[in-house]
Amino acid sequence: MLFNSLHFLLFLPIVVGLYYLLPQKFRWILIFIASCYFYMVFVPKYILILFLIIVIDYFAALTIEKVNGRLKLFYLIASLTANIGLLAFFKYFNFLNENITTLFSLFGKDIHPINLSVILPIGLSFHTFQSMSYTIEVFKGRQKAERHLGYFANYVLFFPQMVAGPIERYETLGTGLKTEHKPIYQNFADGFRLILFGLFIKMAVADNIAPYVNQIYAEPLKYNSLRILSGMFLFSFQIYADFFGYSTIALGSARLLGINIMDNFKTPYLSKSVSEFWSRWHISLSTWFRDYLYIPLGGNRVKLPRWSLNILIVFLISGLWHGASWTFVAWGALHGLMLLLERFFSKLFNFGIKEGWTLINVLLVLKTFIITSFIWVFFRAESFEKVKEIFTALLTNNQAVEKINVVIPLVFVAVMIFFDILLYNSRFDKKLATFKTPYRWAFYTVILFCLMALSGTQKFTFIYFQF
Amino acid sequence: MLILILIGLNFIYDATLYKKDLYEKCEQVVEIRKKQDSTDIFYFAESSNFNTRESDSIQYMISEMTGMFFPSLKLTSINKPATHAGIYKVWLKNISLKRKKPKAIVVTLNMRSFDAAWIHSNLETQLQESMVLTQPYPNLVNRFLLSLQAFDNKTEEQRTKEMLDDWETVKLVFPFDFKYKTVRDWDVSYGQYGWDMPDSPEKNKILLTCHYIKAYAFNLNENNPRVKDFDEIAEWCNKNNINLYLNLLAENIEYADSLVGKELVFLMRQNRDYLIKRYNKNNCVVVDNLELINGSEFTDQTWTTEHYGYKGRMIIAKNLANSLKNQFSKEYIKAY
Structure with a gap:
């Protein structure tokens, strides 16, 4: 099921x-059924893969x-x-075949x-x-094995974050699922705020930018350098x-149930370096790799050559995690x-x-944004051939005549930048709670109008669903 | 508080962006609303109305030719390719009867629009999308529903599967013995199933033959979704006392007979009779053009369409005008 449906x-x-109507002892059944239903709206039979993962890890942990x-x-x-075998079978089998054939x-x-x-089973x-x-x-002995199969199943299946994260730890989500939550006003207020904001960001901002990016990436050689550059930045x-x-919608949905899940983003494009970017972008994945790959490999406590190798290993695997493609x-x-x-x-x-926010820092933010935008080309392009086309068009296509009006997506980019600055080191619900009531409602009104009247009208599923 | 805000936002949306959005998604409804005050007869059609042959010496649409018989009446055509009764009924409901009631409404009755390929066509998604902004909810809600894709928004694969299922499972009924019980059986008997087939010297002929089977091999009954749509159209016109003319378009019976055989022609005629029997009552008239056009007058010779050369369009327009003459005898002149 899509959030934007x-x-x-x-x-x-x-x-x-x-x-909230059910007694605590039955709630896990509701969450289990709701999560299964949520997932089965996509491809029903793939729920069996999830059940297999649940059973294996439940008994393995015990x-x-x-x-x-x-x-x-x-x-x-x-x-x-x-x-990893399941993941490899569904996600990397054909990729491996292609490479063996080429070899x-x-x-x-x-x-x-x-x-x-x-x-590929979604998520x-x-x-x-x-x-x-x-x-x-x-x-590692940091977590007790869960005895209740239902609670463990819900940890893997929890519908707000099951298909695209955040990748939660049992300590937080498992505990959240087991705790009895009362219907508290603050949870509802925060939950609705986050869902409203998340829908706005996805449907009004992302979905209004998507058609332009798709157009440019479909046939990059038709566009001049400036438009290619704008396409690259727009994709970012x-x-x-x-x-x-x-x-954000995941966070809000969980919050309505009284459950806290982690923030996955903290204004990443305001990072002054690529390393800071990775502490602000897809935080749950970055911390996963940090805890379960980077640190076991030696982390920072190794010599420079080994550290460099560790970093490269982590990022190569992280790249491969995203998709079965070079x-x-x-x-x-x-x-x-x-x-x-x-x-x-x-x-x-030194x-x-x-x-x-000194001038140097602003320049560093711009530098980081430009670097990440250029690297996003490899993420967005479906092949190296396309990457080549993008960079060829960027460097040589000054005379291309195909027009594309990027004013509308740029307006939405401006909106996104505004929110990033507003929410720097904060979160929408927390920030809004600091506003006086009239300002807060004015904010709701504007966002609601933009969401309802200006959202994109083409169907774009969430990009990260494919992973 | 939230409800008050939503009411206010709906008002702002109506006053600012709604018209632009409606025009982008469904310009036909905008046209209906704009032209209805000056219109006596609406003519709702798919591509049969405006599709012409490049070499035609006369390029007029069927609706324009019909209008020539009634020079004192204003006949407005509203066209959209691949559209059908499910869309026409929405257009109808956008005619504001408080402002002005049209004297008559002509709706094309396209035989192929009842077949599984058209019902489950991939164009359906776009057609359904175009209707969202005209739903009977506040316009801002409709706009949000559009963004949420809250309409019949099946994927291409889903629609294709439904079409194939229909071809495989819906039984063909004949009052005589016929060895093929489904579209699939019939299609396969020509060595093909689906839309594509491998190259062969006879390929084009077989493809066309199979298109005819897929397009016309069905028995109409009240369960067909298009029949339900036409029922609604007829009921709406009857309730509002507006004369309705269902312009049953000509099909290439000649090719259907020579390529497939008498069994297919039997089904086409049987379905025509069903439609006439079902709708030729109250204030509704079925204008039967089914067998009026020769095979060579169809502009598409390698596909099943209702696109005619100018002679064909003239014949249909004249036949329709003859039916309209009963209502508009004073306004009628002999145009050709």
Whole structure:
């Protein structure tokens, strides 16, 4: 089910209403049924994959807790292999085949492996990572294994964040699901604010930018350099508004049920460096990689060459996590490379970033935005051929005559920048709570009008659903 | 408080953006509202009305030719390609009867619009989208529903599946023995199923034959969604005492017979008779053009359409004018 659908806007109040009417001991059943229904609206049969993940990790965690020594590690590896195996089967099988075929063809061998003709189960990368974090935490002894299969199932299935995160830890979401929540006014107020804002960001901002980006990326060679540049920058805002919008609605929906989930974004385009960008963009994934890959690899406590390698490994895998394509790997690699360069230059010039909005910091923000926008090209383009077309058009197409009016999306970009500045180091619901009542209602009114009257009219699913 | 705000916002939207949005999504409704005060007869049509042959010496639309028989009446045509009764009924409801009631309404009755391929056509999504802003809710709510894609917004795959299901499961009924029980069976008997087929010397002929089967092999009954739509149109006109003319378009019976055979022609005639029997009552007249046009007068010779050369358009316009003459005998002149 899409958040930006009438279906969801009817589904959510029903679930919230029933949730508070039911006694606590039955609520998990409601959340379970609602989450299954939410997921089955996409492709019903894929719920079985989720059930499989739930069963594997539920029993794996219980066993890990019971046993010691090598056996403990064995069960963890078995659980991780099962999770990654499922992900690999559905997401990377054909990719692997393509690469093996190419590799063989380099040696003059023509092979035809069988390709899978299945649609990638929606949000599979998110479920598996969330579930894996649980078994790892149990293995490390930081989390007690959940005895109640229903609660654990809800941790994996929880509908507000099941298909595109945030990737939650059991400690927070699991506890939230088990705690009895009363219908508190503040939760409703915050929840509605966040949902309103999230829908606005997705439907009015992202969906009004999307058609222009799609047009430019469809045939980049038809457009001149300036328009290609605007297309690149517009995509930066499209994907931000799209994913930030989704995460905000997820946050708001969970809040209506009294459950807190983590912030996935903190005004990432106001970052002064690429490393700061990664502490503000898709935070739940960044922290996942930090905790379960970067730190086990040695983190910061290793020598520079090893640290550089660690960074590259993390970002290459992060790129691959996003999609089974070399363009995603390149996207991750470039981010890793930028981090290494940043560290190199800051050491070379002994350059430290200071707080506050000085001219230097504004320039650094612009620099970071331009770098990330250029790297987004690899994320958005479906092939290296397209990447080449984009950069060829950017560098040489000064005479192209095809026109595209980017005024409307630029207006929405301006709106997005306004909100980023307003919400710097804050969140919409918290910020709005500091406004006096008339100003707050004025804000609601404007946002509501923009949402209802100016939202895009084409169907664009959330970009991150494909992962 | 929220309700007050929504009422205010709806007022602002009506006054500012609504007209622009409506024009973008459904310019036909804007046209109806704009022209209804000066209109005596509305002519609602799909592409049959305006599609002409480039080589035609006369390029007039069917509606324009019909209008020539009634020079003192204002006949306004509202056209949209691939449209059908489900859309016409929405157009009708946008005629404000408080302002001025049209004297008559002509609606094209396209035989193919009842078939599974048209009912489950991929164009349907866009047609349904175009209707959202005309729903009987506040305009701001309609605009929001449009953004939420709250209309019959099935994917291409879903629609194709429904079409294939219909072809496979809906039984064809004949009063005589006929070996093919479904569209699929009939289609497969020509060595093809679906829209594509491998190359062969006979490919084009087989493709066309199969198009005829898919387009016309069905038995009309009250469960057909288009029949339900026409029922609503007839009922609306009857209730509002407006004369309705259902202009049953000509089909290429000649090719249907030579390519497929008498069984298909039987179904076409049977369906025509069903429509006449169902709608030729009260203030509704079915104008039967089904067999009026020769095969060569159809502009598309490799596809099933209701696009005619100028002679064909003239014949249909004249036949329609003859029916309208009963109501507008004083205004009628012999145009040709």
